[in-house]
Amino acid sequence: MLTDIEISRAAPLLPIGEVAAKLDIPAQAIEPYGHYKAKLTLDALPKRSTTGKLILVTAINPTPAGEGKTTTSVGLADALSRSGRRTALALREPSLGPCFGTKGGAAGGGHAQIVPMEEINLHFTGDFYAITSAHNLLAAMVDNHVYWGNALGLDVRRISWRRVMDMNDRALRGLVQSLGGASNGYPRESGFDITVASEVMAILCLASDLADLEARLGRIIVGYTADRRAVTARDLNAAGAMAALLAHAIKPNLVQTLEGTPALLHGGPFANIAHGCNSVIATRAALGLADYVVTEAGFGADLGAEKFFDIKCRKAGLAPDAAVVVATVRALKMNGGVAKADLAQPDVAAVERGGVNLARHLENVRQFGVPAVVAINRFASDTEQEIAAVQAIAAAQGCEAIVCTHFADGSAGAADLAEAVAALADSGTARFVPLYDDRLSLFEKINSVATRIYRAEEAVADASVLAQLRRWEADGFGDLPVCMAKTQYSFSTDPTLLGAPTGHVVHVREVRLAAGAGFVVAICGEIMTMPGLPRVPAAEGIRVNAAGQIDGLS
Template structure:
């Protein structure tokens, strides 16, 4: 059966015809998407059977049709990161989408790789995560709500392992798991603080073995990290088998492979491993795949999507989560370390509003020009520039412009950036789409023309785990020292004795500060990083240091975004920001 797909309809209202203040979801609906099959054929030369369509406008890429070997990777990789997040917003995803549209406006074959939104923040803090204004990815509602089922597959695989583990203990515990040392919790893709700590298996011997456990959010699952770092199905299966679920009384580890479940987990994730292809408002290809949070995980889209995009494009834009101290550091020290990938350029996103908030201005006063507070808050920008230079990257600073920004404020950021030897470019992609980001795109191309950077990892594999944590804390966060709890010290020693001392570390801390205290804005120095516990993610291939009050199962705010999400009289979704 041959399907007919409609092209862009000239009678459909375009974003520039919509009044100021139009919600993102209305702007997204004002553009008729192209058939994803036709888009892949026209832009990549891929045959129709190279995609697995999920309707007309979403698809998964059949990796059998893409050569992702190093020799086939023709694209240059551009990493987009940002200053420390504030409630004022920085627009990193919006900038990533706009920059990709800007490259395509310049005639450069480019795609952007993003993480998938989690339902937790969609219904909790943010309401949506597909860009904004005229720099969006569509279909916006589908991307924000369920998408192509990847998160459900990860949740199911994670909880299958938990149920197999409990069932194994119920039927005799052949592998000798110690119920006091079972580490594998359950997950769900929602935020629910009531499930952080609980006791399972109550009700008598017929209902399981009682033990303390709890829930994490799906994006904090080790299986999420594994999916995003796996290089193909064999590597996925190997990593899944390496997951350590608990210990025996002699403290030897018990793995998913010991329980014989790695094959079933791989089956559940077989389709989820394939990257998802959608499009921007300007019909440019967008890969959205995987979604580990950057404050509690490594904050990067999947290796599979990145390699596929590099094989099909001349330039690939990829986003690293939250500020550069979290997203960029983990992108380089975890993803790049494990895969051999290296960014060819970096973009550091900031806004006048966010820098003024870093300088102490309240949210209600951000529209008022204030050069003094901007200069005070710019220390945060300077710290991130310095840190990126430590990795061997000379970033291009993107000033994501708001209508309230004064020319003097913009000039001050450009002057400060110039003092650090980096370009600073004002971009208006939120209002103008790709046209508003062509100057930024050209600046990135000019930066890459100056030569391939020698990207340096922050630490060597063979130094002790505690020293790796201290290196990040002192060199990136400007901490004076690290305070390990006695439990954290014992855990680090145990992991090294088990042979995992060579792994990189993943710091789980607040995204709102260089410190573990979210109230310390700007560029705090001399603080102490408190490490309260350490978790081994043997399958993902890193050790997680949990710092301060960070939670791997967030809670909902006083007024969750879910209260504003509904259907209108035409059964269309409303309330997604």
């Protein structure tokens, strides 16, 4: 079979104007970036819709065996479109970190891809650069303010605004800056996060328009004075310039799938260290332009789906109509204790053991009042007995599990899934409700996610963390939702604890207030907000060939 990039390269693409016409997007709303991608102007897009059906694609906990959440999102959207339903995708943009690290790109795979694949995975329309620049402009203005007299009285020990870059680089996690003498400022400890973890990224994805974007940027807290008074980006007069850098980035990007289904790609926060959803602007626009909108939340349902429901839907007033939980026989066998090298060997018992992970995710989605269907992303090595075991696990949870072959067959391989999802979305059985009430304390919200979604015995935190949460509550931030940052590989904070563990403890080692985005980040276990590259990074196999084409992207 051809590689992903070879399939993408061979595909005949529609001019972007024809893609836009499928959703009746007027020509004046299109700002082309070449022939096959465009920005969409905000004033010509619908802001709200009560007609479009919102379908969330989520998954079991990721494993090295692969699940194919984005591939399934694309295959489902193509199949819905092929059936005659007016459909749009609303997905996130890729980060360069995974592209050159381990995970690879985020444009799908096989015959279920978003194209042009190389451009989407590398640079795209420059949104991530704009976010990085806006974030780092604020960092520079913080240090500049201190250098020129510090009129706001920022305590350099309490400056919390770090810098970001869109690349995995463990060497930048912690550093001492401003060395080299008085002309370089005041030396202090700081560090870098990856751009997808930036509060600016979250703000871009949660803002409703440009005015809301600038207002949220102004609320960013960069640090505190010695008497613990918050200093904001507005205090530094930085919000206007930051918004200017983001004025084009806030516009959603329009591209297409291999089969010509319109796809709005916008924003790219990771779900393990951020809120893991594409932009509210793009989702609302898609719901106003299409009858069925397929969106995706990052990593497993314990992370991405929970944040989609508790942060994005809560704050944007969205009510999902159906969910798809993606699973593979191979991943369930890994959860059942099978080594990656042995996954091709039939093992129904391992599927049944690992099936507790799928069952847990289905139980969790049901807590939000959203009906779900399971998509079995089929591999060639899967046996009929193993498939039947997955279907039995889903049936025990009151869900249908449907075999999909969209990777190999495109929309035809997801036709049955499309019919089941459309029926579920049209049924009107969804009764969406967030997991916790706004009025709970911040730590009670953290504990709710830990006990009800992760099935932990409890969440714990040091006295200093609890005191910080109480200070934020006293400052008026107690009604904010929480964004849990933890490993994506397990319901626990231990990435080696697979399946469906119970009785574990979730240790919250740090909390960060994202006042502009509108949530509190709880950093749990050993998760890092700046990832590192693996022993053999994907970058080693990426190059430009003699024809000027990029090889090695996946």
